[in-house]
Amino acid sequence: MSAYPYLKILLLLVTMTLLSGCLGGGGGSSSDLPPPDAAAPQANLTFMSAAGIGVTDLDASVALYTDGMGMREVGRLIRDNRTEVVLESADARGSKVVLMDFTDGIGRNFQQNPGKLVFYAKDPQAFAAQFTAQGGRITVPPAPQPAFGNVVVGFGRDLDNNLIEIVGEPDATNSFFGAFGIGVSDLEAARDFYVDVLGFEESQFLRVPGQYDEYILTSPVPGSSAVVLMNWTNGSVRNYTDNPVKLQLDVAYPTDLADNIRQAGGDVPRAPAASAEADLDGALVSYASDADGTLLELRQGIRAYLGAAGIGVEDLEAAVDFYRAGLGMTEVTRRTRDDREEVVMQSADERGSQVVLMGFTDGVVRNYRQNPGKLVFYVKDPEQYARDILNAGGRVTVPPALQPGLGVTVGFGRDLDNNLIEFVGSDDAVESYFGAFGLGVSDLEAARDFYVEDLGFREVLYLPIPFQYNEYILQGQGGSALVLMNWINGSPRNYTDNPVKLEMRSMSPEGFAQAIEDGGGQVITPAQPSSDKDRTDETVGYGKDTDGTLIEILRAPWAKQE
Structure with missing residues (x-):
């Protein structure tokens, strides 16, 4: 019952020049909370409370993420244009994952998400075996990387072709969701928006030769998964615009952040207000988007x-x-x-x-x-x-x-x-x-x-x-x-x-x-x-x-x- 363990950023370095054709990872930081210190001005803190991905078959995806990836269902919400299933990692660490089943009849391409989901696992081989048994596809089996302290890394694809990265983590009890990667068309502009406007902190810039460049971003608020901005450099055609993903961001002062997004030229189609959606019980919700149209759902955060x-x-x-x-x-x-x-x-x-x-x-x-x-x-x-x-x-x-x-x-x-x-x-x-x-x-x-x-x-x-x-x-x-x-x-x-x-x-x-x-x-x-x-x-x-x-x-x- 001591201080809740926070996510580690140490293994982010594993991805640098990893394997030709392999993809990288992300995480958060780990430390005990410091004691209260001297007063200082308030900061409008933001962290990713959940990462949302659209899916074609909700029941099948829930089965894969629970039985195949060790997560547990903690909520099911009916939203204006979708049903959401909220999942928590086996270790109850990091941000949540939200599987989104859209009900508005609009056609969406779920197979070309240029991002990734990174899971840290106590036993990467067992994680991969469970993943495969429930219909996932392993593209690179987990294996030690001698150049990086023999950290075990593997890769796979879920039912909607989302990239799943598996990283061995001795500190894990079972497994936890450590980072969410989103594809961006302009890496430097996206970095500036997420850092200067949204308030994330740049933890690492990584270049995976012949694959992609990425910025790993974390929040000053402990306990959440990292956000990874990815831009592909291998010549492949990637769709960076209006992908069916969302970042659910908990914010200390949502109205101030919405104003900052507007001032930076961003789109805020809905200002912070009590939601009329029955399942949200009047929660303060706002919607915005980044330059590539990725949905940003802003919530009141009180962590x-x-x-x-x-x-x-x-x-x-x-x-x-x-x-x-x-x-x-x-x-x-x-x-x-x-x-x-x-x-x-x-x-x-x-x-x-x-x-x-x-x-x-x-x-x-x-x-x-x-x-x-x-x-x-x-x-x-x-x-x-x-x-x-x-x-x-x-x-x-x-x-x-x-x-x-x-x-x-x-x-x-x-x-x-x-x-x-x-x-x-x-x-x-x-x-x-x-x-x-x-x-x-x-x-x-x-x-x-x-x-x-x-x-x-x-x-x-x-x-x-x-x-x-x-x-x-x-x-x-x-x-x-x-x-x-x-x-x-x-x-x-x-x-x-x-x-x-x-x-x-x-x-x-x-x-x-x-x-x-x-x-x-x-x-x-x-x-x-x-x-x-x-x-x-x-x-x-x-x-x-x-x-x-x-x-x-x-x-x-x-x-x-x-």
């Missing part, structure tokens, strides 16, 4: 993560001492707010979200001992961790023990304010890190819909703990996981207005606040420049979820310009 979890404590200094000595955390900073003092704590391994200990100063009586959630730590040595908890004045309620069904060692304890502490043995930990924050909710399914459907968190796992609680484990774009918990053991639990808060960092704080309101939550303070002395130029807003849990809305560090 976010849990930056910090805040818990109220009765004795601030005692709590700081316990989290330092008992849980291995270090103090980062102290902050004074209108009704509280805050101490920000960071894990020993400097991974995951921060923990904020809140000592309230407004005189309002609060119950700190009935928080129905939990804090989860991943630790190198569970037995020593249990001793540290005891020595610091906490309680160990369930000594660490191997859980046969899970294959991990798990223990439970309580901090000085009776907060449930779960600690899990992990070979990945150097010392320990804060991996997840459990939030008690009165209606588990409704809370899941609010945080997933409205706030954009990804559902990782539904986990029932017999005779204790049921929980959904959710992941944002980085940070620690968010766990929604509803107790089923018959004990009374207070799920409303607990002294806890979620610090959410988003690419668009304003859009995130709107999403809270649209999901049935409450916006207390709109996202706006803060007046706090220690938050110069920071954008801060406050809201509440449907149980009254405080949500502090902040800008993500990668959403700030240098």
Whole structure:
């Protein structure tokens, strides 16, 4: 449950002068999110949330992309002129793929798309075998490339002749969609449009002699697949105009981007507005196109993560001492707010979200001992961790023990304010890190819909703990996981207005606040420049979820310009 892994750009270099007649690849970048940094002006961030391709036989293509390429169907939408099937990679990494079945009767050529789809696979040979078994065609079997560290690369064609590139990736659990290539008639002009107007970043220029030139573009927003601009140089005739493909772009400020596209001479046939299409539930949608007529579907983007979890404590200094000595955390900073003092704590391994200990100063009586959630730590040595908890004045309620069904060692304890502490043995930990924050909710399914459907968190796992609680484990774009918990053991639990808060960092704080309101939550303070002395130029807003849990809305560090 540590920071969500992002796509790698390392293997992009594999394609350079690869094999005569072979085609290249793309990807994204991989790193842990940096901690929040100094304030900077807002950036109108854009990333590719989905790549859409037109198909001639929707059912057959769905079967190939799921059974043959390991993807899973996560949605099916009826649009004005098409049916869309939304697919997610087996590893739930990167952008989604949308298969589009057009229903408007207009003839389209699906066989001449001059782009490609790049998949990274743990076992390229197995991926190729599955692909072939479901009707795909392998044109170059996956094979190690000695000149590039023996990275395995192969190529194939799907049912509509789309080029599929397969790249071996040891970091993959199974496979994931790493890059989407689109053909462009003027490579330099396309590069300028996608970088200077749309806000992508040029990561690499590659020249595959006798085949094509390409620019690999990534987004400052982590977690999405790369966009690859391709222009063929092998003398073959390519159709670059009005291909049945689309780039679904999530944008921090869609209206501003639409204006920039117009100012750059681009076409924006539909300005950002709430969609009337039933399946889109009023989502903000705009349509534009690049110089070659590739459809750009602009959506409101709010990509976010849990930056910090805040818990109220009765004795601030005692709590700081316990989290330092008992849980291995270090103090980062102290902050004074209108009704509280805050101490920000960071894990020993400097991974995951921060923990904020809140000592309230407004005189309002609060119950700190009935928080129905939990804090989860991943630790190198569970037995020593249990001793540290005891020595610091906490309680160990369930000594660490191997859980046969899970294959991990798990223990439970309580901090000085009776907060449930779960600690899990992990070979990945150097010392320990804060991996997840459990939030008690009165209606588990409704809370899941609010945080997933409205706030954009990804559902990782539904986990029932017999005779204790049921929980959904959710992941944002980085940070620690968010766990929604509803107790089923018959004990009374207070799920409303607990002294806890979620610090959410988003690419668009304003859009995130709107999403809270649209999901049935409450916006207390709109996202706006803060007046706090220690938050110069920071954008801060406050809201509440449907149980009254405080949500502090902040800008993500990668959403700030240098």
